[in-house]
Amino acid sequence: MNNEPSNENKIRLETIDLSVFYGQNPGVKNVSLQIFDKQVTAFIGPSGCGKTTFLRALNRMHDLTRGARVTGKALIDGTDIYDPKIDPVTIRRKIGMVFQKPTPFPTMSIYDNVVAGLKLVGIKNKSLLDEVCERSLRQSALWEEVKDRLKTPGGSLSGGQQQRLSIARALAVEPEVLLMDEPTSSLDPQSTNRIEELIGELKHQVTIIIVTHNMQQASRVSDNTAFFYIGNLIEFNKTTKIFTNPDQKRTEEYITGQFG
Amino acid sequence: MSKYLQAELIRLKKRFYEYCALVEEDVRNAVRSVYENDKELAMQVIEKDNDIDRLEIEIEEECLKLLALYQPVAIDLRFIISMLKINSDLERIGDLAVNIAERSVRIIELDQKNPVFDFTLMCERSLLMVKNSIDALIELDEKKAEAVMEADEEIDELHKNVFKKVGDALKDKPNSFEILSQYLTISRALERIGDHATNIAEDVVYMINGTIVRHQG
Numbered sequence: 001m002n003n004e005p006s007n008e009n010k011i012r013l014e015t016i017d018l019s020v021f022y023g024q025n026p027g028v029k030n031v032s033l034q035i036f037d038k039q040v041t042a043f044i045g046p047s048g049c050g051k052t053t054f055l056r057a058l059n060r061m062h063d064l065t066r067g068a069r070v071t072g073k074a075l076i077d078g079t080d081i082y083d084p085k086i087d088p089v090t091i092r093r094k095i096g097m098v099f100q101k102p103t104p105f106p107t108m109s110i111y112d113n114v115v116a117g118l119k120l121v122g123i124k125n126k127s128l129l130d131e132v133c134e135r136s137l138r139q140s141a142l143w144e145e146v147k148d149r150l151k152t153p154g155g156s157l158s159g160g161q162q163q164r165l166s167i168a169r170a171l172a173v174e175p176e177v178l179l180m181d182e183p184t185s186s187l188d189p190q191s192t193n194r195i196e197e198l199i200g201e202l203k204h205q206v207t208i209i210i211v212t213h214n215m216q217q218a219s220r221v222s223d224n225t226a227f228f229y230i231g232n233l234i235e236f237n238k239t240t241k242i243f244t245n246p247d248q249k250r251t252e253e254y255i256t257g258q259f260g
Numbered sequence: 261m262s263k264y265l266q267a268e269l270i271r272l273k274k275r276f277y278e279y280c281a282l283v284e285e286d287v288r289n290a291v292r293s294v295y296e297n298d299k300e301l302a303m304q305v306i307e308k309d310n311d312i313d314r315l316e317i318e319i320e321e322e323c324l325k326l327l328a329l330y331q332p333v334a335i336d337l338r339f340i341i342s343m344l345k346i347n348s349d350l351e352r353i354g355d356l357a358v359n360i361a362e363r364s365v366r367i368i369e370l371d372q373k374n375p376v377f378d379f380t381l382m383c384e385r386s387l388l389m390v391k392n393s394i395d396a397l398i399e400l401d402e403k404k405a406e407a408v409m410e411a412d413e414e415i416d417e418l419h420k421n422v423f424k425k426v427g428d429a430l431k432d433k434p435n436s437f438e439i440l441s442q443y444l445t446i447s448r449a450l451e452r453i454g455d456h457a458t459n460i461a462e463d464v465v466y467m468i469n470g471t472i473v474r475h476q477g
Contacts, residue, residue: 256333
């Protein structure tokens with residue numbers, strides 16, 4: 001296994017021997033990985049390789065899965081996110097998530113969708129909410145398209161717009177890290193392109209981790225790539241290295257389509 | 261998807277190897293035409309150049325198509341990029357073989373004995389470099405590729421000697437200028453062939469392990 005650090009950037013998130021079990025079965029085995037600040041890290045690998053399981057472990061999503069158990073450490077800025085004293089809600093504010101399918105609250109207005117996270121923690125100041133709504137929609141490159149209809153339901157937007165709305169909602173609480181689980185797999189090429197451009201812009205502000213089935217997407221958007229196979233981290237390297245001359249034979253076999 | 265790319269790559273490889281064989285044969289025949297005063301053989305080399313040019317374009321188009329359609333990565337990407345580069349080196353080698361053949365025709369027309377030197381060794385060495393660079397490519401043999409790179413110095417040295425000998429001979433026999441210039445051109449072409457064989461060997465190393473070894477000497 002190769003865990004070459006990508007560069008001199010600060011480490012934002014780090015796992016040490018992190019394993020995720022479903023019952024007795026490990027879905028992810030002893031993964032040690034460093035996620036660098038304000039860079040995009042892509043997780044690739046065949047279905048069932050553990051990439052999404054690992055991603056979900058990074059903001060304690062497995063707390064909600066019956067029979068799931070996480071061992072090892074996951075640190076954000078040196079603090080263990082699995083520390084029993086830490087509230088998972090606090091963690092999820094720091095580490096936001098965008099899912100495969102857009103997840104707007106369909107009947108809730110665009111505006112309310114964006115500020116839902118803030119309202120949840122009791123923020124009611126109208127001018128603050130307005131400000132956050134506009135900032136988040138601008139960050140997610142949706143503002144120009146929806147600024148005149150903020151009161152219409154989130155469900156009225158197109159698939160690509162809904163996904164950008166989901167991103168705006170995740171950004172509204174100012175996360176440090178954004179986890180994206182196949183964020184474009186249900187979108188058409190044009191919407192996919194918008195999201196990929198957005199990732200390129202957002203990485204200057206947040207640290208992004210993206211799980212993708214689309215290897216070209218990983219090569220287009222990420223700075224570093226981690227290749228997972230049967231629950232193991234096989235190789236973690238700079239994306240340019242992975243896609244031109246990977247260190248591990250299995251990585252090469254996978255990305256050139258010889259298995260998976 | 262990958263199954264189709266792999267099938268395409270196998271097809272490209274087969275075509276490419278045929279092209280390599282054609283170029284290698286051209287160099288061999290061009291050199292032989294000089295040795296054996298064989299005008300017919302020289303003419304064959306000159307005529308065959310069109311085939312080489314056509315193949316060069318076909319292979320380039322094929323590589324560009326694979327890049328556009330399959331977005332290959334890792335070894336597949338390195339393979340296609342190397343093919344593209346080696347392709348143009350081979351075409352240049354083909355052109356140099358034509359240069360040699362043209363000089364050969366002129367030498368036969370002049371009907372004069374080579375007054376200065378024997379460049380059997382130089383012919384052998386550059387032919388061997390071409391052969392070994394192509395073998396290294398087909399067998400993906402890094403050691404063989406490295407041997408080609410090392411051999412380049414010897415050819416350069418041999419060419420320098422020829423240059424010096426021609427200079428000296430010109431002082432003695434100024435009226436032998438034309439025949440000497442034919443041989444000098446041949447020597448220069450052989451030296452350039454060695455350079456292109458070296459380029460091929462460098463690309464073979466890149467294809468095998470991803471290291472760019474140019475400009476390290």
